[in-house]
Amino acid sequence: xxxxxxxxxxxxxxxxxxxxxxxxxxxxxxxxxxxxxxxxxxxxxxxxxxxxxxxxxxxxxxxxxxxxxxxxxxxxxxxxxxxxxxxxxxxxxxxxxxxxxxxxxxxxxxxxxxxxxxxxxxxxxxxxxxxxxxxxxxxxxxxxxxxxxxxxxxxxxxxxxxxxxxxxxxxxxxxxxxxxxxxxxxxxxxxxxxxxxxxxxxxxxxxxxxxxxxxxxxxxxxxxxxxxxxxxxxxxxxxxxxxxxxxxxxxx
Amino acid sequence: xxxxxxxxxxxxxxxxxxxxxxxxxxxxxxxxxxxxxxxxxxxxxxxxxxxxxxxxxxxxxxxxxxxxxxxxxxxxxxxxxxxxxxxxxxxxxxxxxxxxxxxxxxxxxxxxxxxxxxxxxxxxxxxxxxxxxxxxxxxxxxxxxxxxxxxxxxxxxxxxxxxxxxxxxxxxxxxxxxxxxxxxxxxxxxxxxxxxxxxxxxxxxxxxxxxxxxxxxxxxxxxxxxxxxxxxxxxxxxxxxxxxxxxxxxxx
Numbered sequence: 001x002x003x004x005x006x007x008x009x010x011x012x013x014x015x016x017x018x019x020x021x022x023x024x025x026x027x028x029x030x031x032x033x034x035x036x037x038x039x040x041x042x043x044x045x046x047x048x049x050x051x052x053x054x055x056x057x058x059x060x061x062x063x064x065x066x067x068x069x070x071x072x073x074x075x076x077x078x079x080x081x082x083x084x085x086x087x088x089x090x091x092x093x094x095x096x097x098x099x100x101x102x103x104x105x106x107x108x109x110x111x112x113x114x115x116x117x118x119x120x121x122x123x124x125x126x127x128x129x130x131x132x133x134x135x136x137x138x139x140x141x142x143x144x145x146x147x148x149x150x151x152x153x154x155x156x157x158x159x160x161x162x163x164x165x166x167x168x169x170x171x172x173x174x175x176x177x178x179x180x181x182x183x184x185x186x187x188x189x190x191x192x193x194x195x196x197x198x199x200x201x202x203x204x205x206x207x208x209x210x211x212x213x214x215x216x217x218x219x220x221x222x223x224x225x226x227x228x229x230x231x232x233x234x235x236x237x238x239x240x241x242x243x244x245x246x247x248x249x250x251x252x
Numbered sequence: 253x254x255x256x257x258x259x260x261x262x263x264x265x266x267x268x269x270x271x272x273x274x275x276x277x278x279x280x281x282x283x284x285x286x287x288x289x290x291x292x293x294x295x296x297x298x299x300x301x302x303x304x305x306x307x308x309x310x311x312x313x314x315x316x317x318x319x320x321x322x323x324x325x326x327x328x329x330x331x332x333x334x335x336x337x338x339x340x341x342x343x344x345x346x347x348x349x350x351x352x353x354x355x356x357x358x359x360x361x362x363x364x365x366x367x368x369x370x371x372x373x374x375x376x377x378x379x380x381x382x383x384x385x386x387x388x389x390x391x392x393x394x395x396x397x398x399x400x401x402x403x404x405x406x407x408x409x410x411x412x413x414x415x416x417x418x419x420x421x422x423x424x425x426x427x428x429x430x431x432x433x434x435x436x437x438x439x440x441x442x443x444x445x446x447x448x449x450x451x452x453x454x455x456x457x458x459x460x461x462x463x464x465x466x467x468x469x470x471x472x473x474x475x476x477x478x479x480x481x482x483x484x485x486x487x488x489x490x491x492x493x494x495x496x497x498x499x500x501x502x503x504x
Contacts, residue, residue, distance in 0.1 A: 128481075129476045225410070227376050230489075244474070
């Protein structure tokens with residue numbers, strides 16, 4: 001049985017301010033929760049049906065369980081068709097960023113991405129292509145926004161997302177900084193070397209002027225038709241794919 | 253001044269049944285409307301502010317105009333932050349599909365895509381990469397759903413989208429049928445030839461069994477990390493990109 005105060009506590013976590021204050025975020029759905037349970041994240045509590053509990057009893061032994069009905073989950077959920085479980089997960093402590101930790105690999109940098117769906121899809125795509133790190137400007141949408149968490153489909157449990165002041169970070173890091181821009185080198189023939197950062201800009205405004213100044217190599221996805229631009233998650237995925245394709249070519 | 257009956261008429265077009273009955277769909281936003289005005293589509297009427305009218309008077313000469321305020325547009329719009337114009341556009345007559353018209357080029361085939369954002373993004377991406385045609389199973393989300401139209405960012409005015417019974421069409425068309433599947437040939441080394449159809453499946457279930465039977469070549473986007481799957485619009489974009497990259501290689 002769900003109390004009114006439980007409902008308002010969980011609903012309040014839709015807001016960033018409340019998430020920060022409580023140190024918790026919402027993860028919905030069986031798959032997503034399983035991935036958080038199997039990760040370095042700490043799942044604080046799960047609201048779930050008796051059926052769910054039976055299926056996942058082994059995995060959830062150490063977690064505080066609230067057994068509820070599907071109708072009750074609906075009151076907690078922001079989804080139109082909620083699944084049989086909703087978890088509250090602890091927001092990890094911020095760890096200091098060591099620029100050296102980005103050497104020898106590729107990472108994504110997001111400059112002001114606003115749409116939760118785009119953000120979540122970028123995290124999921126990064127996870128598919130084996131990019132472990134995403135660096136975000138402080139004005140990028142909050143990664144613990146429930147819509148972002150949902151769109152990552154569990155990949156948030158594996159990809160490390162860090163918010164920071166981008167400009168000083170980029171100025172300090174000694175790596176190639178690839179910018180997704182309209183007038184750069186053709187991505188298909190571009191040599192990506194062995195390491196670097198790939199910057200993707202805001203949905204409407206692109207990469208901000210201050211950050212463009214830190215780009216060492218402009219790269220463009222050639223246009224064959226007439227659309228004015230690509231969705232930012234699509235652009236991110238083509239960068240991830242091209243970088244991996246080329247490493248694959250090398251390994252053959 | 254907006255009447256109650258105008259508001260309910262436009263709001264009703266959020267529903268597929270009403271769109272079909274009235275033969276109209278909603279396009280929102282200045283850019284998107286401009287692209288429809290410049291296309292083969294017929295824009296039936298525009299609800300817009302005096303400012304919009306002044307800026308676009310030349311383009312909108314032949315269109316029925318309802319001058320309204322931004323506050324009134326909010327009553328018509330399904331967006332959280334509506335722009336200064338909303339157009340009603342005629343749904344084009346269904347034209348018979350000629351299988352021969354797909355020869356000598358690549359087209360996308362969508363088998364049961366459900367999410368309007370995914371559908372719209374696929375259309376926008378197809379337009380960027382110069383794919384002129386998208387064939388959809390009858391259970392794919394309606395392309396004139398306002399959320400789809402919005403996500404295409406005007407590209408719907410250029411990409412032809414056709415709904416049909418997929419299986420007989422695929423059985424009849426004499427083209428390579430590439431299926432985005434998990435156990436196929438590596439997309440990076442795959443030879444795509446000069447023409448074909450690329451099938452992408454439903455978000456949860458993938459390509460349906462009946463349609464898999466029509467696939468002549470299974471193709472896979474290699475996984476380098478741990479995500480269980482890719483978003484379908486991301487998968488579509490990597491197919492479009494790889495096909496164009498290879499045609500580009502040939503042309504060099």
